[in-house]
Amino acid sequence: MADNLNARITRAMIALTLAAIAVVYFGLMAYFVFIYDWLYPDTHDERWRMGDSVMVGLLLTIGLLTASLIGWRLARRIVQPLKSVAGAARLVAAGNFTARADLPAGSYGEARELVADFNDMARRLQRAEAELAYSNSAIAHELRTPLTILRGRLQGLMDGVYAPDPQLYGRLIAHVDELARIVDELRTLALGNAGQLDLTLAPMDLAAEAASALAMLGSELGVAGIATSSALAPAVTAGDRARLRQAFVAVLENCRRYAPQSHVHVETGVADGAVFFRCSDTGPGLPAEGRARAFDRFWRADDSRGRSLGGSGLGLPIVRAIARAHGGEALILPPAGAPGLAVEIRLPRDGAG
Numbered sequence: 001m002a003d004n005l006n007a008r009i010t011r012a013m014i015a016l017t018l019a020a021i022a023v024v025y026f027g028l029m030a031y032f033v034f035i036y037d038w039l040y041p042d043t044h045d046e047r048w049r050m051g052d053s054v055m056v057g058l059l060l061t062i063g064l065l066t067a068s069l070i071g072w073r074l075a076r077r078i079v080q081p082l083k084s085v086a087g088a089a090r091l092v093a094a095g096n097f098t099a100r101a102d103l104p105a106g107s108y109g110e111a112r113e114l115v116a117d118f119n120d121m122a123r124r125l126q127r128a129e130a131e132l133a134y135s136n137s138a139i140a141h142e143l144r145t146p147l148t149i150l151r152g153r154l155q156g157l158m159d160g161v162y163a164p165d166p167q168l169y170g171r172l173i174a175h176v177d178e179l180a181r182i183v184d185e186l187r188t189l190a191l192g193n194a195g196q197l198d199l200t201l202a203p204m205d206l207a208a209e210a211a212s213a214l215a216m217l218g219s220e221l222g223v224a225g226i227a228t229s230s231a232l233a234p235a236v237t238a239g240d241r242a243r244l245r246q247a248f249v250a251v252l253e254n255c256r257r258y259a260p261q262s263h264v265h266v267e268t269g270v271a272d273g274a275v276f277f278r279c280s281d282t283g284p285g286l287p288a289e290g291r292a293r294a295f296d297r298f299w300r301a302d303d304s305r306g307r308s309l310g311g312s313g314l315g316l317p318i319v320r321a322i323a324r325a326h327g328g329e330a331l332i333l334p335p336a337g338a339p340g341l342a343v344e345i346r347l348p349r350d351g352a353g
Helices: 005-039 050-093 109-159 166-193 206-216 218-223 241-258 288-293 304-306 315-325
Strands: 203-204 227-234 234-241 263-272 273-283 329-332 343-350
Touching: 050 109, 109 166, 166 273, 166 315, 203 206, 203 241, 206 218, 206 227, 206 234, 206 241, 206 263, 206 273, 218 241, 234 343, 241 263, 241 273, 241 315, 241 343, 315 329, 315 343
Parallel strands: 227 263
Antiparallel strands: 203 234, 263 273, 273 343, 329 343
């Protein structure tokens, strides 16, 4: 059983009391049985003497010193982990998110929990700081390309290099739409991560929304050479139809971009007290590291390939944000032996929490 502070303090107090009593009791016994006759061999006077007071004082001093030593050792065991956490906290506050607290040997259970929780918090802060720096860089990179193209086209129009025609204006509008899409995705993701994503909840069936998403993207999937199949069992819950359809479309768009010439199978149903939407493809899939990072913002298995196919790296993170806003979760399912990727959105059967 893990040693905890309450038990250690209780044992220490008992040890302090017993040690003090033992020193005084056995010391007095030894004094009056052995030492007293040696000091006063020729007297039978039982009056209290100065030597008796000195001996009692000496024994009490020894008892107090023994108790103090035990108490000091206990206090040192308590303070050492706190000093370690305090030192690491000062480093983290100064911006050094790599700082970690050390656990001295023989620490009590609460100290182990405190150090473990602090180090876990420091790791999360370090990861959040790295993600923030990466996200800022990625946002600048994603916005730079369409902005550069827009500026070049507008500059060309102003200088007379390009003749104003409907096709050019259409391309400019397409770049503006791309910028608007990225901004909207960033806003949705930020609101989801902050727990502020507004939902309009109503009874709904995931099967109906999945069928609608498949119909919406049917032609695009066909152009990409993707054959689709479905097994849409009823999956009734309370959710935001528009947001969940957005998530389903994002999953199918991911298949269209990264798994062309494959087969996509969509399922809905109820399992383990939850409703689910599952989309699996027979494309190239992802390695283990890719499956672990698939929901990271702006992450792509192949950056150049992702940009050439129009992906911003925000699709799956938004899927997870929408699922979590409903009290559920989005998962990359482990491969079942065949190549491909399976994404599952799992929601509470009784609606969003």
